[in-house]
Amino acid sequence: MAWPYWFREAMALNPFDKALFVFGNRQRDKVKLLFWERNGFVVWYKRLERERFKWPTHLEGDTVTLTGQELNWLLDGVNLKAMQPHKALDFQQVG
Template identity: 30%
Template sequence: MKRDPHAGDLYIFRGRRGDLAKVLWHDGVGLSLYAKRLDRGKFIWPSAKEGAVSISAAQMAYMLEGIDWRNPQLTWRPKSAG
């Protein structure tokens, strides 16, 4: 990918079925691996033309929550819990 893994970038990889994402991050001391699997649905993944895609922190946050980051919509929230 011709990038420096020690520069603080996050590297996100998706599983074959699309419901698993793994994030690699080097914090200056060591490499961390985070994994997230969706109970329902799939991660909306950007199309890669050159093997790597840059997205913003907000787009990544939407993507890891299973929200379509290309067109985020407000959703219904309950008025009270319980």
């Protein structure tokens, strides 16, 4: 079974729509963004070193529609319900 088929059947969504799909892992320290761009899928991945993404739990349903600003806030670590960001980290080297 090809994954676009699974995407449509399991989520009742079309991965080829003009939309950005955001998925978080159970630990909420990683997100993947998926979108179709003309001739292929683009995947963007972010892993947090500390803290967790503040997933919007105050919204109803399995599928949530966010504005571009709300998505930016989510990726920046802002709790959309409380509007409180993560602490900024300033590393000097990679260990």
